[in-house]
Amino acid sequence: MESGNQRLWSGRFLLAIATNFFVAMVFYLPMTTMALYAVERFNASDSLAGLASSAFIIGAVIARVFAGKLLNLVGRRRMLLAALLVYSVVALFYAPTGDLTVLIVIRVVHGIAFGTAATVLAASVISLIPFTRRGEGVGYFGLSATLGTAIGPFAAVVLVNAFGYEWLFAFTTGCAVVALLLGLFLRLPERIPSDDERANRWRMRWSDVLDPWALPISLVMLLGGIAISGVLAFLNSYAHAKDLVEAASLFFLVYAGGVVVSRLIVGRMQDRYGDNVVIYPTLALFAAGLVVIGMAPDGIVLMLGGVLLGLGFGGLLPSGQVIAVSLAPDHRVGTATATYFLMLDLGSGFGPIVLGLLIPQTGYHGMYGLLAGVVVVAMALYHFAHGHKRRGEALA
Template sequence: MPQQGKSTRDDAGDGRLWSKPFSLAIAVNFFISLVFYLLMTSMALYAVDRFGASDTAAGLTAGSFVLGALTARVFAGKFLDFVGRRRMLLAGLLFYTVAALFYTPAGSLEILIAIRVIHGAAFGLASTALSASVMALIPAGRRGEGTGYFSISNTLATAVGPFLAVLLVDRTSYGVLYMVTAACAAASLLVALALRLPERTLSPAEVAAKWRMRPADVLEPRAAAIASVMLVAGVAYSGVLTFLNSYAQEQDMVAAASGFFLIYAGVVFVSRFVVGRLQDTRGDNAVVYPILASFAVGLGLLAWAPNSTVLAIAGAFVGMGFGALMPTAQAIAVTVAPDHRIGIATSTFFLMLDAGIGLGPFLLGLLIPLTGFTGMYAVLAVVVGAAMILYHFVHGRSARRPSRP
């Protein structure tokens, strides 16, 4: 009888972290993430410039990509091992590339939103397959460290994407931006063709329950606890990702906005070499509480930001906050789940993160006319402060310190 959760390959079985599949997965994740950030940081302004969209509609246009990803993840986690991890990854990346070609021809706001949803669904399939598979390539005792290294690719995309998007739109046109976006999506597919992922052998019980869609079949309760913190954090970060450029234009600090993301990425890059190891040796609480506090401070500085220097400092705090929180929380989510439910745990984690980032722009678009950008960031700082309390109750009070020195 096949063993539940058994992989056809065990690249992490010898305790070695760096391998060819792990390195290729990092490259694929970079291109996937680069497409996301190229579009997310420019889409709201594009909707306003081309279609005269309101703040609420512009936020919906940006966030609809993530709502498409959220919908796809509901099914991706459940059917990942039935379809096959590599097969789902390649299929998702194929649609990811094709959908990227349709932004320029979109002739109305409604069509643009529909393309965003489809593109996001492809992103959800590909990123779920990749993220779940990478966890099998990382030794269990080095999961915090390994997840941090894997997330470096996302960090680099965070720096390059927004900076490149602003540069291309300012120096060329949105059409060129979308050509670059399609090329990056195609690059992710080409690299993925050389990537071999560990596949799981399904148990008879899993096969028998293939078409069952109970809540437990698409959500992992143990992962949902920490993912609830990411839901709140995702809403807060969506305010940075979607509206920082608009805020900077209003405050005449556009150059500083580009610098914000570069500083953000630099701080996150450095943190990847420290936070993961600290989490593995000192425990989850030793890193999560300071990370959330840093995120709240960064949002507070954005709300104040009287000049470009303060805006840059805010980028450092947000980088040490949300940027370091993602791999830290993901490591918790897959560690608390059984091995045979890592795919569903990964899907659960990103479902709730996507819900926050996807719904955030729409909700904040309703808030901005009432509070302005500064008021919005002040509200988000308080919300992230409250997330520290949420973390305490869903995980912090029961988190155990690792026995490994």
């Protein structure tokens, strides 16, 4: 039984988890099929297909630039509900769109709504978690997005193969509406901005966009975002090229299984033993997963790569967020959260564009090998940015 300020589970925490799940579903449902959809529907090139997939993330990047500063000035609840309303309305426009340029614009606007909603939820949920249980609490909160990672791509493949893209887009809209309905009942902890913050509410400086305390670990996630984008945007195309479509439909389920295992273990380990004990192993597993995916001769090996990827990236994401918000002052938690996910979104948003140009030169095997190298570079960057410091072995 939890008591006092150590209590983690509450009605608001559970409702935030449920809202975040449906927000994530709307992200992942079209993401893993969008590149292939752009090719089949509009005869798009690899680079334009990558742009159609990553335009959503580009929109999220735009939102992250402003969300951290506006979070407390506008109000967390107001920002969340406005974002979720746009999230629901824009989803209606996928199916009738008959032009690739219009589709990309829709993806950007949809991404702006996602980036705003996700930033509000991620920054606000920190206030619902006891400080000494941040690693554990953020890990549990992140499981909601993990379930979206598993169910979204799997449902997308099933819906497209059985009924077509129109059903996929209809289901995506339904998930956005459910997120909005849940958000109506979610009461987030608000923070009253200082007089100085109010006086400078329209001023935009670099420090209003990028938190200097959170930036080093956020740059590690920039590289992580580039690496994971090669899986999110091109796994289905890779599977079609290798005749591994059936395995690809199960890939994100086993990936999510790896993430669940990682999240149940990594958060508590980080709270107890410190950051390095979890960051170095998760980065190593992340790199190993990419190597296995790139070398996969059959579906079994491909799914093994998914498990390794889930254990690695799945544990890295919340652990890095805990570092970012723990290093920043309390009044800059919103900006620190936005900085962290801004860098992640930059990597995962622009990654597919660059990788789409790279694939004709390297092939999918070479691309995944290069991405494993990117993760190794991220490990070195983490060491110099944070890992070499002797941080307290536990938060308690």
